Amino acid sequence: MSGTTMIECRGLRHDYGERPVLHGLDFTVEEGGVFGLLGRNGAGKSTTINILMGFLRPTGGQCSVLGAPSHALPPAVRADIGLLHEGFIQYDFMTIAELERFHAPFYPRWDSGVLREVVERLDLPMGRRLGRMSCGQRAQVVLGLIMAQNPRLMLLDDYSMGLDVGYRRQFIDMLRAYVRERGTTVLLTSHVVQELDRLVDRMVVLQRGRVAADCTRALFMETYRRYRLPLSEAVLRLVPDGIILDTDDDAEGVTLFAAAAPERMRSHLASLGIACDALTDVALTFEDAFVALTTARRLPA
Amino acid sequence: MLRALLYKEWIKLRYAGWLAPAAILLGLGDAWLKLRGVRNNHGPVDLWNMLLFKQTIFFETLLLTLPLAGVWLAAVQYRPECAGRRLRLALHLPVPHRTALYAPAAVGLALLTLAGGLALGGFALILCGYGMPAELVAPIVRTALPALLAGHVAYLATAAALADTRMIRRCVIGCAGLAYALLLLKTYGYDAMTGSLGWYALASLPWILPLEAAALRLKEGA
Numbered sequence: 083m084s085g086t087t088m089i090e091c092r093g094l095r096h097d098y099g100e101r102p103v104l105h106g107l108d109f110t111v112e113e114g115g116v117f118g119l120l121g122r123n124g125a126g127k128s129t130t131i132n133i134l135m136g137f138l139r140p141t142g143g144q145c146s147v148l149g150a151p152s153h154a155l156p157p158a159v160r161a162d163i164g165l166l167h168e169g170f171i172q173y174d175f176m177t178i179a180e181l182e183r184f185h186a187p188f189y190p191r192w193d194s195g196v197l198r199e200v201v202e203r204l205d206l207p208m209g210r211r212l213g214r215m216s217c218g219q220r221a222q223v224v225l226g227l228i229m230a231q232n233p234r235l236m237l238l239d240d241y242s243m244g245l246d247v248g249y250r251r252q253f254i255d256m257l258r259a260y261v262r263e264r265g266t267t268v269l270l271t272s273h274v275v276q277e278l279d280r281l282v283d284r285m286v287v288l289q290r291g292r293v294a295a296d297c298t299r300a301l302f303m304e305t306y307r308r309y310r311l312p313l314s315e316a317v318l319r320l321v322p323d324g325i326i327l328d329t330d331d332d333a334e335g336v337t338l339f340a341a342a343a344p345e346r347m348r349s350h351l352a353s354l355g356i357a358c359d360a361l362t363d364v365a366l367t368f369e370d371a372f373v374a375l376t377t378a379r380r381l382p383a
Numbered sequence: 384m385l386r387a388l389l390y391k392e393w394i395k396l397r398y399a400g401w402l403a404p405a406a407i408l409l410g411l412g413d414a415w416l417k418l419r420g421v422r423n424n425h426g427p428v429d430l431w432n433m434l435l436f437k438q439t440i441f442f443e444t445l446l447l448t449l450p451l452a453g454v455w456l457a458a459v460q461y462r463p464e465c466a467g468r469r470l471r472l473a474l475h476l477p478v479p480h481r482t483a484l485y486a487p488a489a490v491g492l493a494l495l496t497l498a499g500g501l502a503l504g505g506f507a508l509i510l511c512g513y514g515m516p517a518e519l520v521a522p523i524v525r526t527a528l529p530a531l532l533a534g535h536v537a538y539l540a541t542a543a544a545l546a547d548t549r550m551i552r553r554c555v556i557g558c559a560g561l562a563y564a565l566l567l568l569k570t571y572g573y574d575a576m577t578g579s580l581g582w583y584a585l586a587s588l589p590w591i592l593p594l595e596a597a598a599l600r601l602k603e604g605a
Contacts, residue, residue: 137471139603153603161477171472173391175463180394187387188477 086113088148088235088267089134095142096129103129105291106143113234116261116268116281118299121288122376127271128168130288131239134269135165148235161189164233168240170224174213178223181212182230191232200226200256218249225253229260238270242277250274254281279303279368289376295341299368306371308364309338309347316356322380325350337364339374341382384478388486392460395487396494399459403452404498410445411502415509417441422513434519438572442523445506446530449499450564453534456491457541465546470601484598488591491538499531522574529576529583533567536560536587543593548601556593563587 089111096104104126111117121127132138133145139153146152150159173181178201186192201208204219212220221241228236238257242250254277261268272278278285279299287295287302295302311317312335320329320338325346328339340347348358366374418441422430433439440446464470464487473483503524510520540560544553567583570576576583 135471136475137602157477157479160475163475165471165475167468167471169467171467171469173463173469173472176391176394180390184387184391184394187384 087111088113089117089146089269091130091143091145093143094130094133094140094145096126096133096138096140103291104140107286107288107291107293109286109293109296111267111269111284113267114265115283116257116270118278118282118285119269119271119288120275120278120285120372121294123273124290125288125376126291127288128239131237131269131271135167135237135239136160161231162234164228164231164236166224166228166236166238166241169243170217170221172212172220172224172227174211174220177209177211178206179208181223181227182208185227185231189231189233193230193232196232196260197223197226197230200229217244218246218252221245221249221253222256225256229256232264233266236266236268236270238268240271240273242272242274247277250277257281275372276367276369287372287375289378294375294378294382303366303368303371304343305341306366306375307340307342307344307347308366308370308374309340309344310362310364311336311338311351311356312360314356316354320354320356322378324380324382327378327380327382328374339378384476385482385486388478388483389490392487392490395460395463396456396490400456400494403455403459403495404501406448406455407445407452407498407502410442410448411505411509413444414442414506418509418513430513434515434523440526440570442506442527445502446527446568446570449495449502449527449530449534450537450568452498453495453536453538454541456495457538458545460487460491461542461545468548468601470546470598474598474602480598480602481595484594488539488542488594491542492535495534495538496531499534503527503531522577525577525580526570526573526575528580529567529570532580532584532587533564536567536590537564539590539594540564543590543597546594546597546601548597552597560590563590 087110091107091109094104094107107130119127119130129138133140134147134152136152136155147155148159148162150156176184182194182197200222204222206219212223215223241253245253257268258281260266282299284298285295285302286293297305313331317336318331320326320336322328325342326338326340330337342350344363348361351358351361418430421433433441464473474480476483506527507520507524510523537560540556544556547553547556
């Protein structure tokens with residue numbers, strides 16, 4: 083990573099009339115790697131990506147993409163950004179060959195080979211109209227068009243929409259190989275998180291319009307953990323406090339979801355006067371950690 | 384880049400776009416048949432009487448096809464451009480927003496003007512073919528000019544209605560466009576609007592604004 087800032091959001095706010103959606107988001111995306119903008123439905127993902135794509139003017143704060151304000155990106159900057167619109171929007175009245183002939187003159191670094199490789203892999207004729215393809219084929223052709231632009235930054239809005247697991251994996255593999263080869267920066271959103279741990283390097287998790295987590299994937303998996311403690315009166319009195327984010331008790335014990343590695347968790351529980359001898363660390367998948375964080379009653383301190 | 388934008392319009396228009404000039408041609412054919420019918424059935428005196436004294440608008444079909452051609456061309460160009468938020472693609476192209484937005488409109492209006500111009504030229508030739516003097520042909524042909532202007536208004540209103548994202552605004556724009564086009568089509572004699580046609584043309588220029596506003600609303604996420 084060279085440290086060049088590709089996207090910078092500072093105090094980003096947005097509201098729809100009386101309804102605030104974003105409450106001052108702060109995050110940056112540095113050059114290189116895949117950045118996930120994650121969150122449950124209604125967390126503010128779509129609003130944020132629409133602001134980043136330049137289709138929504140924020141009501142407060144600043145958002146710059148490749149150094150330009152996101153709501154007024156000049157044409158030269160737009161040439162460096164590959165956009166994948168939700169639902170793989172593209173001119174579906176055109177054939178693949180026509181799409182290439184139309185798009186190529188706009189992008190000085192257009193690379194025909196990338197698109198043709200995708201089309202060959204799909205075993206599609208260049209004369210096939212986009213509107214006559216299946217959702218999975220369409221997704222890959224649209225991604226192929228974006229990759230052929232050779233952009234510095236790709237913004238992929240809900241790339242998983244309408245794709246079955248097989249096509250999602252193909253899409254991810256294709257994207258991963260491309261990013262590894264070219265060092266392109268990718269920001270993506272998806273409502274399906276189960277495959278993202280194979281893809282994202284860094285992530286921001288939104289919850290109710292606020293940043294709940296902003297870290298690398300490795301740190302995310304290290305930080306967000308689930309613990310079990312046997313039942314006791316003191317354990318039952320535990321409440322979310324910024325380190326413990328949520329509690330759930332059953333007949334045998336209490337499950338704690340926390341933003342703390344085991345050592346920190348032990349010292350935190352000790353400070354609350356709770357014995358940690360029987361504390362067990364329950365393994366979490368990426369999806370488990372994501373769900374636990376986005377449903378937790380407290381945000382991390 | 385402009386070539387690429389024009390190429391996209393060619394792809395949209397290459398099959399369905401021909402229907403607009405074909406409809407105008409039908410209107411022209413209808414005017415020719417009516418003239419021929421009057422001359423063959425009633426004789427040249429009645430034909431002269433109809434044109435000189437009654438000033439009958441025997442080319443209503445031609446007048447009507449011009450705005451209909453405008454609606455059709457706009458639909459063929461702007462429906463695939465705007466359906467399903469596809470206008471976002473055009474607004475992200477690395478060209479100024481107005482270039483991306485108005486390239487289709489420029490192509491459509493130019494085609495409409497060309498088709499309308501050729502139709503009016505053909506109409507003049509038909510009238511001359513029946514031995515009408517230039518002093519009569521010119522006002523009859525000029526009578527069709529407001530309809531050509533109505534075609535342009537119909538084009539812009541249809542484009543704006545298709546570009547807009549809210550149904551209520553689409554309806555308002557559509558109804559206003561229809562009312563404006565009907566106003567321009569209304570005529571009681573030959574050459575009745577010649578003195579005011581320039582003013583009507585000027586008054587039609589703001590019809591570009593709803594298209595601009597629809598695109599801006601999409602751009603700003605309103």
